[in-house]
Amino acid sequence: MNAGAGKNRIGAITPATAGSVLDIANLSVSVRGEDGEREVVSNLSLTLARGETLCIAGESGSGKSMTALAIMQLLPQPAARISSGKIRLGDTDLTVLDERRMRRVRGDRIAMIFQEPMTSLNPVLSIGQQLTESIEAHTSLSPAEARQRAIEALKAVRISEAESRLRQFPHELSGGMRQRVMIAMALALEPNVLIADEPTTALDVTVQGEVLELLRDLQRQHGTSIILITHDMGVVAEMADRVIIMRHGRMVEEGKTSDIFARPRADYTRELLAAVPRIGSGVGRQKSRHMETATPASVASVEDLHVRFDLRGGVFGRVTRRVHAVEGVSFSIAPNETLALVGESGCGKSTTAKALAGLVPYSGDIIVGGRNLSGLGRDERKAVRRDVQMIFQDPFASLDPRMRVGDLVAEPLVIHGIASRDERSQRVAALFERVGLSADQMDLYPHEFSGGQRQRVCIARALALRPKLIIADESVSALDVSVQARVLDLLKELQREFGVAYLFISHDMAVVENISDRVAVMYLGQIVEMGTRDQVFSNPRHPYTRRLIEAVPVPDPARRRSRFARLDQEIPSATRRIGEAPLKLALQDVGNGHLVAADSSPV
Amino acid sequence: MIAYLGRRVIQSLLILLGVSLITFALLYLLPADPVRQIAGRSATPQTVENIRQQLGLDQPFVVQYWHYLTRLVSGDLGRSYIQRSEVTELIVSRLPASLLLMVGAILCELLIGLSMGLIAAVKRGTATDQTLMVASFVGVSAPQFVVGLLLLYVFAVRLSWFPIGGYGTWRHLVLPSLTMGILGAGWYARMMRSSMIDVLRQDYVRTARAKGLARGAIVFRHALPNAILPVIAMIGIDIGIFMGGIVVVESVFGWPGIGQLAWQAIQRVDIPIIMGVTLVSAFAIVLGNLLADIIAPFIDPRIKLR
Numbered sequence: 040m041n042a043g044a045g046k047n048r049i050g051a052i053t054p055a056t057a058g059s060v061l062d063i064a065n066l067s068v069s070v071r072g073e074d075g076e077r078e079v080v081s082n083l084s085l086t087l088a089r090g091e092t093l094c095i096a097g098e099s100g101s102g103k104s105m106t107a108l109a110i111m112q113l114l115p116q117p118a119a120r121i122s123s124g125k126i127r128l129g130d131t132d133l134t135v136l137d138e139r140r141m142r143r144v145r146g147d148r149i150a151m152i153f154q155e156p157m158t159s160l161n162p163v164l165s166i167g168q169q170l171t172e173s174i175e176a177h178t179s180l181s182p183a184e185a186r187q188r189a190i191e192a193l194k195a196v197r198i199s200e201a202e203s204r205l206r207q208f209p210h211e212l213s214g215g216m217r218q219r220v221m222i223a224m225a226l227a228l229e230p231n232v233l234i235a236d237e238p239t240t241a242l243d244v245t246v247q248g249e250v251l252e253l254l255r256d257l258q259r260q261h262g263t264s265i266i267l268i269t270h271d272m273g274v275v276a277e278m279a280d281r282v283i284i285m286r287h288g289r290m291v292e293e294g295k296t297s298d299i300f301a302r303p304r305a306d307y308t309r310e311l312l313a314a315v316p317r318i319g320s321g322v323g324r325q326k327s328r329h330m331e332t333a334t335p336a337s338v339a340s341v342e343d344l345h346v347r348f349d350l351r352g353g354v355f356g357r358v359t360r361r362v363h364a365v366e367g368v369s370f371s372i373a374p375n376e377t378l379a380l381v382g383e384s385g386c387g388k389s390t391t392a393k394a395l396a397g398l399v400p401y402s403g404d405i406i407v408g409g410r411n412l413s414g415l416g417r418d419e420r421k422a423v424r425r426d427v428q429m430i431f432q433d434p435f436a437s438l439d440p441r442m443r444v445g446d447l448v449a450e451p452l453v454i455h456g457i458a459s460r461d462e463r464s465q466r467v468a469a470l471f472e473r474v475g476l477s478a479d480q481m482d483l484y485p486h487e488f489s490g491g492q493r494q495r496v497c498i499a500r501a502l503a504l505r506p507k508l509i510i511a512d513e514s515v516s517a518l519d520v521s522v523q524a525r526v527l528d529l530l531k532e533l534q535r536e537f538g539v540a541y542l543f544i545s546h547d548m549a550v551v552e553n554i555s556d557r558v559a560v561m562y563l564g565q566i567v568e569m570g571t572r573d574q575v576f577s578n579p580r581h582p583y584t585r586r587l588i589e590a591v592p593v594p595d596p597a598r599r600r601s602r603f604a605r606l607d608q609e610i611p612s613a614t615r616r617i618g619e620a621p622l623k624l625a626l627q628d629v630g631n632g633h634l635v636a637a638d639s640s641p642v
Numbered sequence: 643m644i645a646y647l648g649r650r651v652i653q654s655l656l657i658l659l660g661v662s663l664i665t666f667a668l669l670y671l672l673p674a675d676p677v678r679q680i681a682g683r684s685a686t687p688q689t690v691e692n693i694r695q696q697l698g699l700d701q702p703f704v705v706q707y708w709h710y711l712t713r714l715v716s717g718d719l720g721r722s723y724i725q726r727s728e729v730t731e732l733i734v735s736r737l738p739a740s741l742l743l744m745v746g747a748i749l750c751e752l753l754i755g756l757s758m759g760l761i762a763a764v765k766r767g768t769a770t771d772q773t774l775m776v777a778s779f780v781g782v783s784a785p786q787f788v789v790g791l792l793l794l795y796v797f798a799v800r801l802s803w804f805p806i807g808g809y810g811t812w813r814h815l816v817l818p819s820l821t822m823g824i825l826g827a828g829w830y831a832r833m834m835r836s837s838m839i840d841v842l843r844q845d846y847v848r849t850a851r852a853k854g855l856a857r858g859a860i861v862f863r864h865a866l867p868n869a870i871l872p873v874i875a876m877i878g879i880d881i882g883i884f885m886g887g888i889v890v891v892e893s894v895f896g897w898p899g900i901g902q903l904a905w906q907a908i909q910r911v912d913i914p915i916i917m918g919v920t921l922v923s924a925f926a927i928v929l930g931n932l933l934a935d936i937i938a939p940f941i942d943p944r945i946k947l948r
Contacts (some may be wrong), residue, residue: 049759113851117767146854152854158845163867163942170862171852206944 058456060112060231061087061149066112066124068105068288078122079105087232092255094279095268098311098519100492102288102607103268107234110266112141112149128231139171147177151226154216154237157500160209166193167205177228192227195512196253213341214384215246222253229261230479237307241384243548245590249280270519272315273549273592276300277599284308296596314524315594315596316549318576336409338507338540339427343632344403346390350614362614363621364399366564372508375534377541379555379572381548381587385613387564388544392510395542396429408507411596425455426500432513434493444496445481446472451503458571471500474529491522498529502537510542515550527554536563548591552576564613570633581633650935654928661924662714662917666707669913680723697723710917719760719921720914729918733900737922739809740899743822743891746815746883748877749829750823755785756873758827759834761867764861774831775787781828786887790821790894807896818895822887826880830873838869867941875939878931885923 047147068080080102095103108114109121112133126133128148133141145151146359161169170189180188185288186205193201196219218238227232230298237256239247251274258265267278275282279296280302284307292305303309346365365387372378380388394401397412397420405412407423415423428451431437438447448467449529451457451563458466468478474495485493492512501509511530515523531554533539545551550574560583568581579585593599615621624636646809678685689780694700698709713720720731736945756779762774798806804817841847842865889902897903901920907915939945 111852113848142854142856144854145852151847151852153845154844158851161846161850161864161868162944164864165943172855172859176853176855176859220848224849364797 043631046504047059047097058088059086060089060127061266062127063110064125064127065107066106066109066126066470068102068109068119068124069122070105070119071435072118072168076122079119080109083124083172083285083288083290085263085283085290085293087106087266088263089231090258091277092258092265092267092607093289094267094269094275096275096282096283096311097286097291098270098521098554099289101285103285104236104268105288106285107151107236107268109264110232110234111145111149112425113151143177146225146230147165147172147228147232149232149234150228151234151236152218152225152238154240154551155208156214156241158219158581159221160217162209162507164208164222165205166207166209166212170205170220170227173224174227188227189223192223195219195257198223198425200476202444203289204280213246214242215250218242218246219253222250222257226257226261228264228640232266233258233263236270237270239274240268240269240271244548245586247592248276248590251592254278263383272520273580276594277592279596287597293436300594300596306387310521312594314521316524316527316553317594318549318588318591322340323635330414335372337406337497338374338376339405339407340369340553341391341541342406343370343406344368344391344394344401344405346394346399346401349432357618360421361614364613365394367403367623368561368564370535370569372540372542372557374540375538376557377534377555379396379543379551379558380546380561381551381558382561383546383587386561386562387613389512391561392429392512392542392544396510397424397428402441421455422461425504427510428504428505428506428508429510429512430501432496433517434490434497435485435517437497438493442484443482444485444488447485448481448496448500448503451500455504457504466503467499470502473533474502475525476497491526492520492528495509495520495529498533499524500519502533502539505537506539506596508540508542510544513546514543516545516547523550530554541558547589555625560587563611565621565636566626566634567636569626570631570635574631574633578633580629580633648679649852650932654932657928658921658924660680662711662921663707665917665920667703669916670703670706672911674911676723676913679911693716707824719918722915723880723912724907724910725912725915726867729914732903732915733918733922736898736900737898737905740775740892740901742815742833743818743888743897743899744881745885745889746819749828750819752877753831754823755827756834756870758831760861760866760869762831762835763838774829775835778828778831781824782832783828784824786821786890787894788827789824790817790891793817793821794894806941809896809898812909818891818897821894822884825887826883830876833876834869837872841865841869844868853921871942872942873939874934876934878934879925882923882927887924892938931933 052611053098057363063083063085066080067078069076069078071077079100083421085093085105092286094358097103105119108119110126110133114120121134124134128144136144143594160166167186167189170192171182171185174188175182178185182324189205189563192202198204198216198219199422204528210219222238233254238254239250242250254265254267255278257263259398265278267274269275276296282292282294282296282299283301284292284305286307291307292299292303294304297614299308301313303312342452344365345363348362348364350360350362351358365615368387370378380391384387390399393399408426410419412420412423416581438444445464445467447472449463452463452466457463464481467481471478471481476492476495478498480488485496487498497514503623515526527550534541541554543551543554555572557571558568558575559566560575560581560582561567568575568579568584575584578587579588613621626634627637629635644747671796677690677697677699681690681693691700698706698750701709701750715842717730718735722729722732723729725732754865758778762771763935765771794806794817797803804813847860850860855864879882888899889905891899891900893905898924903915903921906912
């Protein structure tokens with residue numbers, strides 16, 4: 040691939056500028072808001088060498104994405120602007136280029152890939168159209184040549200049957216495939232710089248491994264310089280040559296990856312690294328009490344749970360296919376225990392939780408507090424369900440923006456007709472104090488809180504009815520690591536205090552290891568392995584469990600993996616034709632209650 | 643696709659059956675007596691009774707409706723009480739004029755509305771945006787007969803650019819189409835603007851910009867097809883609103899369509915014509931919605947008809 044008709048490129052990399060490709064000097068970006076102008080990036084200087092991977096790491100609001108958008112001159116208009124500084128690509132200062140000339144830089148010289156592969160591709164244009172249009176915009180290639188270039192680009196990112204993929208639309212591809220298409224699009228013109236803004240955050244952990252490895256390979260082949268923006272210190276350790284740690288728009292620390300991890304100088308870097316959940320750190324944690332005493336009656340148990348969604352077709356709208364979301368799942372949770380349900384997107388873990396909370400129709404038995412919900416009437420079921428409460432993933436979307444947070448926390452009490460108005464407000468005030476908020480904050484609205492505080496409000500709401508079981512569905516996934524660590528601590532404290540049991544649903548193996556007593560691994564709607572945390576993490580028996588654990592990037596550059604085992608095919612679909620029931624996996628006890636699916640063929 | 647169409651056709655027939663039943667029942671319950679209208683004030687009670695028997699209006703409701711339905715199946719909409727001719731023929735002779743007016747009106751509202759909305763969204767927050775939105779507001783709020791008379795006064799009476807009324811050339815079509823279209827254009831401008839603003843915020847538009855595409859390609863290739871989808875769904879519903887407007891506009895401009903026919907029939911309680919026009923309108927609405935649904939997957943490949 041001989042990209043981009045090299046002549047007269049803006050910002051040519053001449054021998055004189057050879058050492059660094061991109062040079063940022065004293066960059067400041069400000070955003071105009073209701074309360075005046077605010078600096079979101081302050082006085083940032085960095086250089087990017089040819090073929091280097093520079094990670095910009097930091098938590099939300101650190102200014103890392105704004106820096107990327109500033110380089111691309113894509114800051115949200117008209118609110119944000121570069122208030123001072125220079126961004127030099129080769130010998131050209133990008134901050135003074137007009138829009139027409141900047142367009143020739145974007146995509147051709149500096150390309151960018153984004154966090155959300157599901158929304159970053161246009162749903163109404165085919166993969167081929169989206170790939171060729173940028174090639175045609177920057178080169179004088181004919182449509183046929185551009186198409187050929189697009190096919191090569193798809194092959195380069197290891198997409199099979201590249202030619203027929205060109206006719207497909209984004210919704211026909213999985214998340215990992217879409218991100219590979221994004222990478223193909225970005226690298227088709229062999230840019231000097233690739234900016235990857237959280238490129239694997241939205242992907243499943245096994246897919247993340249593949250995409251990271253792909254980026255590394257392509258960089259090796261083409262000598263592209265990469266700016267990788269991430270909040271995940273595991274990804275930093277895996278990928279970076281150099282690291283910049285940012286906080287509140289300022290660079291806190293900069294250095295070689297190994298130095299930053301081994302000898303962090305700034306306090307913030309140390310805190311950040313300390314807060315990162317690591318696989319292996321949970322091993323040796325005190326075993327939960329119930330493991331030592333005789334097993335008490337379970338808080339909740341699920342027997343042979345099935346959840347299937349019908350897909351209709353034909354003239355009379357008959358059921359033609361079915362999504363087998365949950366297939367014969369059984370487990371039980373003891374008081375004071377945390378059972379983690381792990382697996383990748385689409386494995387049925389959230390659907391299992393929803394069935395348990397009574398949010399989707401199911402078949403099988405759900406027993407809460409010794410009573411089988413299937414045999415109960417509406418009112419009885421409502422009373423039993425008081426014992427099961429839920430905390431959701433997105434603290435921004437799960438609180439009604441028009442209600443005061445105090446009312447939100449009191450609402451479950453109102454619904455179940457508990458306590459008088461005065462008692463209710465006392466109880467809510469106590470709950471606020473308990474989750475680390477103050478009772479004065481009860482009259483505020485959700486938008487006045489940060490993400491971590493909102494999740495505390497959600498926890499208070501879940502606690503209001505004194506439930507015996509709280510279902511936490513990816514409840515810390517949207518939080519920054521330092522906030523995440525504090526919320527996890529709060530959950531553990533509340534468990535000790537109230538004896539509440541958790542069904543903790545997560546895709547993050549490190550977090551799971553940190554909080555769980557027992558772990559159940561789900562794959563395609565079934566449990567493939569279940570046991571105590573130590574059994575599953577120290578002695579994973581099922582190949583899928585092993586794969587999940589291995590795929591987690593280790594926040595330690597010294598333990599960087601050379602190659603990540605590649606999965607040749609995508610995870611199959613859980614949708615089947617009527618009459619084609621999926622193979623039921625039988626669980627075998629391999630010792631001390633460690634259950635493993637006997638047939639590992641699907642993985 | 644064929645299964646989908648089959649299901650939709652069955653649904654449509656049920657809807658039309660429901661419409662016919664409701665309209666028939668409403669007309670039956672009407673305090674106005676069609677027989678009195680036909681016979682005139684001076685008719686003797688005997689004459690009135692004879693006419694009533696002749697028309698079968700002395701029968702119970704169920705029998706009357708059943709007779710109507712059985713004839714309807716063979717395409718017979720009955721005979722006008724007043725004009726003494728077949729309703730089917732009357733409607734068929736008037737329909738082309740109304741369809742022409744409807745096509746003209748849809749073109750007007752789409753051309754005016756969509757371009758206004760598009761420009762306002764791209765120039766969001768500027769004086770252009772504000773001017774366009776005020777204009778669309780006026781379009782939405784102005785009653786059709788006022789708009790019609792105003793257009794007539796300015797462009798036909800004062801400027802003499804277009805004829806005052808009648809039917810025949812494209813010049814006759816302009817003012818009635820505009821009158822019908824302006825209301826819809828206001829709606830479409832507002833819908834298009836908000837839909838477009840929403841789409842311009844999407845990640846894929848940012849991707850398109852990051853690829854270094856020109857502004858035109860971003861707006862027309864990446865944003866417009868996504869933004870226009872909800873608008874297309876509206877066009878189906880719009881035909882229903884047109885059917886109301888057509889009665890007013892055809893009267894103002896002396897346009898020989900089914901709106902005028904309906905207006906005359908309502909004044910004289912000519913039940914077969916009212917029934918016929920209602921059914922034809924309902925058919926048009928059902929057809930419009932079906933067309934809108936069939937077009938959608940060609941714009942958005944995620945939509946599957948099944």
